[in-house]
Amino acid sequence: MLAIVCPGQGAQKPGFLAPWLELPGAREALASMSEAGEVDLETHGTTSDADTIRDTAVAQPLLVAAGILAADALAPSAGDAAGSLSAGSFASAPPAQLLAGHSVGELTAAALAGVLSPADAMRLVSVRSRAMAAAAAEEPTSMAAVVGGVREEVLAAIEAAGLTAANINSAAQVVAAGSVEGIAQLGENPPARARVIPLQVAGAFHTPYMEGAREQLAAFAPQLSPSAPLVPLVSNAGGEVIEDGARYLDLIVRQVASPVDWQACMAVFADRGVTGILEVNPAGTLTGLAKRELKGVALQNLNSPEDLEAARAFVAEHDGPVA
DSSP: OEEEEEOOTTOOOTTTTGGGGGSTTHHHHHHHHHHHHTSOHHHHHHTOOHHHHHSHHHHHHHHHHHHHHHHHHTSOOTTOTTOOOOSSOOSSOOSOSEEEESTTHHHHHHHHHTSSOHHHHHHHHHHHHHHHHHHHTTSOEEEEEEEESOHHHHHHHHHHTTOEEEEEEETTEEEEEEEHHHHHHHHHSOOTTEEEEEOOOSSOTTSGGGHHHHHHHHHHGGGOOOOOOSSOEEOTTTTOEEOOHHHHHHHHHHHTTSOEEHHHHHHHHHHHTOOEEEEESSOSHHHHHHHHHSTTOEEEEEOSGGGHHHHHHHHHHHOOOOO
8 A cells, every 4th residue: 555745844945846846747737837826936946045935935935846846757658668748637536545744735735635736736835835934934943843751741841841742753862943042942951861953944834923923824724625635645644645725725724733643644655555655856854754753664765766666666556545
């Protein structure tokens, strides 16, 4: 059984889209998504530097578009062994039994699942990214990964510093978020047997500091027409498996100001009997978490067109019914 997963903000790298532009239809696909997302994806995905693509308003649309391109390329057009991209339009469900994404990656997964059209996913991420950037600019906030320690002690230390556990990434990693002073306090007084690693982010995402962004998304969401997923979509909201498009919109709006529970998503993979996890471009973060959390599950990264042959073989090997 195959799960396809989509990474979140921070996974982007300078120039990471350049190899994909060699595929037939890639520039047209990117241009279509650029128009919908109101951002120059080709420039930012090929020549913009690390600081430029770290900007929330750039990084989030770039990641969603990159994941859509990579997943679209998994299924080559008839007679074209190299694959041909279709300007962000999926004719059928992707070759997976489960889909999930981390934070903004959940918008990528929603497009792959058919809950949102690629154009609507880009419209939504455009509003989301700008709203989150604006909320982050209101006051200095930050995030830090807490690696190791005992979960109860880690959560207690985060709370004592006045912070929020914004990402539950795995049994060994929680991301704390909140005021700059609180992050500094946590770093000075880390939980026993744990490391606190400050993250280079613009603000305290997935916390009440993002309430203004949540309100903007809630106002925009009625303009979208979501559909029921063609493939089960596992939500960051406690691993809920979404069966209804309206429910997806409700949860993705709440997500910007609520914790991302990726550990719960991985628990669903285990419960459903997933045998293989493929992460779409830019891949490596989520398969890295799965390597430690889901022992025995096969992993595959799809980072460039050179990975397509291996990725298609991986899909064929793990294609199977949902438990």
